[in-house]
Amino acid sequence: MTFVSILYGLLFWAATLILVGGVVVKVRQYWNTPAPLKIPTTPAPVTQRGVVWRMFREVVFFQSLFRSNKTLWLFAILFHLSLWLVLIRHSRYFVDMNDFLVFMQPFGRYAGFTMVLGLAGLWARRFLVDRVRYISAPSDHLMLALLIAIGVSGLMMSFVTHTDVTQVKAFFGGLLTFGFFGDEGLPADPIVLIHLLLVALLMIIFPISKLMHAPGIFFSPTRNQVDNPREKRHISGWALELERQGKLYLDELKK
Amino acid sequence: MADYEVPTLTGEGYCEVPAVREDVMKGKGPFIAKPAFQEAMHFPSDFAEIGELVPNWKERALDKMADLKGRYRSLQVFLDICVKCGACTDKCHYFIGTSDAKNMPVARQDLLRKVYRRYFTFAGKYFPKLVGATDLTEDVLKDWYNYYHQCSQCRRCSVFCPYGIDTAEISMAAREILDHVGYGQKYCNEILGKVYKIGNNLGLPGPALFDTVEGLEEDVEDDTGIKVRFPLDEDGAEVLLVTPSADFFAEPHIDGLIGYAKVFHETGVTWTLSTVASEAGNFGMFIGSYETMRRVSLRVREAAIKHKVKRIVFGECGHAWRVAYSFLNTLAGPFDFLDQRYPIPQHILEFTWGHLQAGTLKIDKTENDDKVLTFHDSCNVARGSRMGDAPGGQFEIPRHVIRAVCNNFVDMPADTIHDATFCCGGGGGLLTDDLMEIRVKGAQPRAEALKHVTTHNGVTHMAAICAICKSQFTKVLPYYGFTMDQIVSVHQLVSNAIILQRQVSVQARPDEEEDEDDDA
Numbered sequence A: 001m002t003f004v005s006i007l008y009g010l011l012f013w014a015a016t017l018i019l020v021g022g023v024v025v026k027v028r029q030y031w032n033t034p035a036p037l038k039i040p041t042t043p044a045p046v047t048q049r050g051v052v053w054r055m056f057r058e059v060v061f062f063q064s065l066f067r068s069n070k071t072l073w074l075f076a077i078l079f080h081l082s083l084w085l086v087l088i089r090h091s092r093y094f095v096d097m098n099d100f101l102v103f104m105q106p107f108g109r110y111a112g113f114t115m116v117l118g119l120a121g122l123w124a125r126r127f128l129v130d131r132v133r134y135i136s137a138p139s140d141h142l143m144l145a146l147l148i149a150i151g152v153s154g155l156m157m158s159f160v161t162h163t164d165v166t167q168v169k170a171f172f173g174g175l176l177t178f179g180f181f182g183d184e185g186l187p188a189d190p191i192v193l194i195h196l197l198l199v200a201l202l203m204i205i206f207p208i209s210k211l212m213h214a215p216g217i218f219f220s221p222t223r224n225q226v227d228n229p230r231e232k233r234h235i236s237g238w239a240l241e242l243e244r245q246g247k248l249y250l251d252e253l254k255k
Numbered sequence B: 001m002a003d004y005e006v007p008t009l010t011g012e013g014y015c016e017v018p019a020v021r022e023d024v025m026k027g028k029g030p031f032i033a034k035p036a037f038q039e040a041m042h043f044p045s046d047f048a049e050i051g052e053l054v055p056n057w058k059e060r061a062l063d064k065m066a067d068l069k070g071r072y073r074s075l076q077v078f079l080d081i082c083v084k085c086g087a088c089t090d091k092c093h094y095f096i097g098t099s100d101a102k103n104m105p106v107a108r109q110d111l112l113r114k115v116y117r118r119y120f121t122f123a124g125k126y127f128p129k130l131v132g133a134t135d136l137t138e139d140v141l142k143d144w145y146n147y148y149h150q151c152s153q154c155r156r157c158s159v160f161c162p163y164g165i166d167t168a169e170i171s172m173a174a175r176e177i178l179d180h181v182g183y184g185q186k187y188c189n190e191i192l193g194k195v196y197k198i199g200n201n202l203g204l205p206g207p208a209l210f211d212t213v214e215g216l217e218e219d220v221e222d223d224t225g226i227k228v229r230f231p232l233d234e235d236g237a238e239v240l241l242v243t244p245s246a247d248f249f250a251e252p253h254i255d256g257l258i259g260y261a262k263v264f265h266e267t268g269v270t271w272t273l274s275t276v277a278s279e280a281g282n283f284g285m286f287i288g289s290y291e292t293m294r295r296v297s298l299r300v301r302e303a304a305i306k307h308k309v310k311r312i313v314f315g316e317c318g319h320a321w322r323v324a325y326s327f328l329n330t331l332a333g334p335f336d337f338l339d340q341r342y343p344i345p346q347h348i349l350e351f352t353w354g355h356l357q358a359g360t361l362k363i364d365k366t367e368n369d370d371k372v373l374t375f376h377d378s379c380n381v382a383r384g385s386r387m388g389d390a391p392g393g394q395f396e397i398p399r400h401v402i403r404a405v406c407n408n409f410v411d412m413p414a415d416t417i418h419d420a421t422f423c424c425g426g427g428g429g430l431l432t433d434d435l436m437e438i439r440v441k442g443a444q445p446r447a448e449a450l451k452h453v454t455t456h457n458g459v460t461h462m463a464a465i466c467a468i469c470k471s472q473f474t475k476v477l478p479y480y481g482f483t484m485d486q487i488v489s490v491h492q493l494v495s496n497a498i499i500l501q502r503q504v505s506v507q508a509r510p511d512e513e514e515d516e517d518d519d520a
C-alpha cells in the first residue's frame, strides 16, 4: 500500500462527498425556489405527460439545440452520447460484470474517441466562431481542456499502456465498502494517477460550475411547465400571502 | 433621416449574422424616471435627481438580487446553468441589427451573471477572473441600464437555448433591481403611473373616452348606415372587452376596434368597454415587478365585478395577451364569478373565429381584394401564450381568421414566423422616442422578411395583432422604404369584409329604438 494510494483514496471519498452533497444542496435550492408565474416557452404541452415527453426530447435528443445550430448539435450529441457510453463502461469498476456491461464494453471503449472528437469540435468553436469566442471565460476553455485530458489519458490506458484494471477495480471496490484501499492500492502508473486526479477534480467542480446544467435542465420553468394557466390557477406561496393579507406590496406584509 | 446607419435590406428574407463588434450601442440608455415617478410606483425614491443612485445602492442592489433569485426559480436556475454554448448568440434581432456583442442573449445575461457569480457563488468569490466574475460598480449598473433596455423580452433566445434559458427573465430581474436603486425607466414608470391614476397608458380620462366612442359610433354609422354601438361602462353586459388604449385613437389600431364592435354587433353578444380597465397592456411585466403587474391586473377584476359581466375578452395586443392568458388567473383570479363555459380570459380572435366557424358572420372576402396579406406573429403571443385548445393555436387562429376574410395571404419565410418570429423591435418597454436607434435597427430582421414577400409574392400589407407592433411598424418601417399604411389590424380586415345584417344593435339606447319606431 503506497502513500499515493491512501491519498487517492481519501481524495475520492472527499470528491464523492462534494459531488453528491453539492448537487443535493443545489437541487434542493432549485426545488424550494418557487416559480410564481407560468412561463413555458410556447407552444408548450397542455398536459403533464406532454411535458415529460418534451423534457425527454430535450435531454436525449437536444431538440432545441438541433433547431438552433446543426454543427453545435452534432458535436454536442457526439460528446454527450459518448460520455454516457464511457460512463456505462466505467461502471464495471463499481459493480459486478453482467451481460449488459459485457455487451457495452467495446462501445464504451471506442466512444472514448468520439467523446474526445466531440470535445475537440466544441473547443474549436470557442476559438473559431467570434461570437462564441466573445462569451467564453477562461473556465469555459479549462472545462473542455479538463474533459479532453480525462478522455485522452483514458484512451492511453485503453490503447497504449495497459493498466492493471483488476487492481483498479479492487481499489474502488475497497473504497465503496469502506474496506479501505484494496489489498494493493493503485497501480503505480503515472497515467492512471493523472486520469484519476482529473476525474476527482471534475467531480469536485461539478456542483459549483456550469455542469449543473445536467440536473438544472429539469428545473427550467420554460421547459417543465404545463401550458394550462386558464384552466388551472397557478400561484406561489409568497404571492398568495399578498392576497391573504389584502396587500399590494411585499414590504407591507406582516411576517 | 437619422444620425446612424439604417441597415439596408437585401430582399433575401434573412439577415446575415454580423461579425461581433463591441460598444456599437454603448450609451446612456433611455431617459431615467424622476423620484416622483418612482415613489408613485412604490419604488425607493431617496435620490435627489435623475441619474443619481440611492444611498447604499450596492448593498441594496445585491439584496434585491438575493431576494429575486429566492423568489424566482427561473432566475436562480438560469443564472447557474448556462454552458456558454453560444446557440442563442445569433438569435436576437437586436444583435442582428446592431452587431453589438452585448446584444447577444448570453452576453446580455452575463452582465447580470458575472455579478451574481462574484457575490453568490464559490467560484466567483475566490476565482473571479477564472469564471469572468466582476464587482458591482456604477459602470456595471450603467451597462445594465443601457443593455437591459435593448431587450424587448421577446423570448426568441429561449426557444433556441437547449435549456430554454429566457433572457427576458433576466432583463426583467435586472430592471427590477435598477428600479430599486434609482435607475427606473421614465417611459414605463410614467405610463404605469397614468394607469394607476387614470386607468390607461395614454392617460385618457373617462370623459375623453366617452367622446371617442361616440365619435366612433357616428363614423361607423356614416360608413354603413347602421348604428353599431361602442358601449362604455354599461353594467350587465355579457362581455367586458379590455383592449389597449391605443385602439381608441391610433392608426391602424382604431380600425381594429371598429372590427371588434362590428363582430359583437353581428353576433348579438352584449359587451362593454370600461373606464376602470381602459387598458389591456400591462407594463408591470416589462419592469419585472410582480407587484406592479398584479396591481394593474386587479383593475380588470374590479371592472368585471363592477359591470357585472360574465366573460372577459381581450383586444389585439401582444404583451397584454401574454399577461392576460398566462398570468391573469394567477394575478387577479380566481374568476369563479364568471361564466365557466368560456375561456377566462378569451382573445378577441378566439371569439371571432368561433363565430366565423359557426357561420354567424356574413363575410365578403372580395372587400379585401385590393390587398395581399402577410401576418406578423407577435413575439409574446407566439412564445408566451396560446389561443384555442391546442398548442400552436396562437399561430393558426389569426391565420384562419385572415384567410376567412381575405382571398390573398402569404406567409413570410419559415424561420421568421410562428415561434421563430422576430419581435417588431419595439416591445418590452422600448416603444419610446429616446430609443429610436435600437428600435430601427431591431426591426431589420422583420423588415427583411417583409421585403422578401413584397418582392417575390406581391404582398402589399402586413397584419398584426399587437398595439406595440402596430405603433412600432408604422413608425419604423418607413426607414426601410415601406409606408405606414402597409400595417393593418387583423380586425380591420374583418371590419372591411363583414356585411352587417343586424339593423338595430341589441344594445341600442332606448331613445334610438324610439327613433326607429317613429320612422316605421
Ligand code: HEM
Residues within 6 Å of the ligand: A058, A059, A060, A062, A065, A072, A075, A076, A077, A079, A080, A122, A123, A140, A143, A144, A147, A211, A213, A214, A215, A217, B083, B084, B085, B162
Ligand atoms: C441530463 C444530462 C445532460 C444534458 C441534457 C446535457 C446537455 C447539454 C447541452 C444541450 C449542452 C450544450 C451543447 C454543448 O455545448 O455541448 C451541454 C454542454 C456541456 N455539457 Fe452537458 N448535458 C448533460 C450532462 C452532462 C454531464 C454529466 C457532463 C459532465 C461532464 C456534461 C458536460 C458538458 C460540458 C462540459 C458542456 C459544455 C461544452 C462546451 O463548452 O461547448 N454534460 N450539455
Ligand code: SF4
Residues within 6 Å of the ligand: B081, B082, B083, B084, B085, B086, B087, B088, B089, B105, B106, B160, B161, B162, B163, B164, B165
Ligand atoms: S443557448 Fe442557452 S446555454 Fe447556450 S449560451 Fe445561450 S443561454 Fe447559455
Ligand code: SF4
Residues within 6 Å of the ligand: B091, B092, B093, B094, B103, B104, B105, B108, B150, B151, B152, B153, B154, B155, B156, B157, B158, B166, B167, B168, B171, B423
Ligand atoms: S428576449 Fe428577445 S430581445 Fe431579449 S435577448 Fe432574447 S432575443 Fe433578444
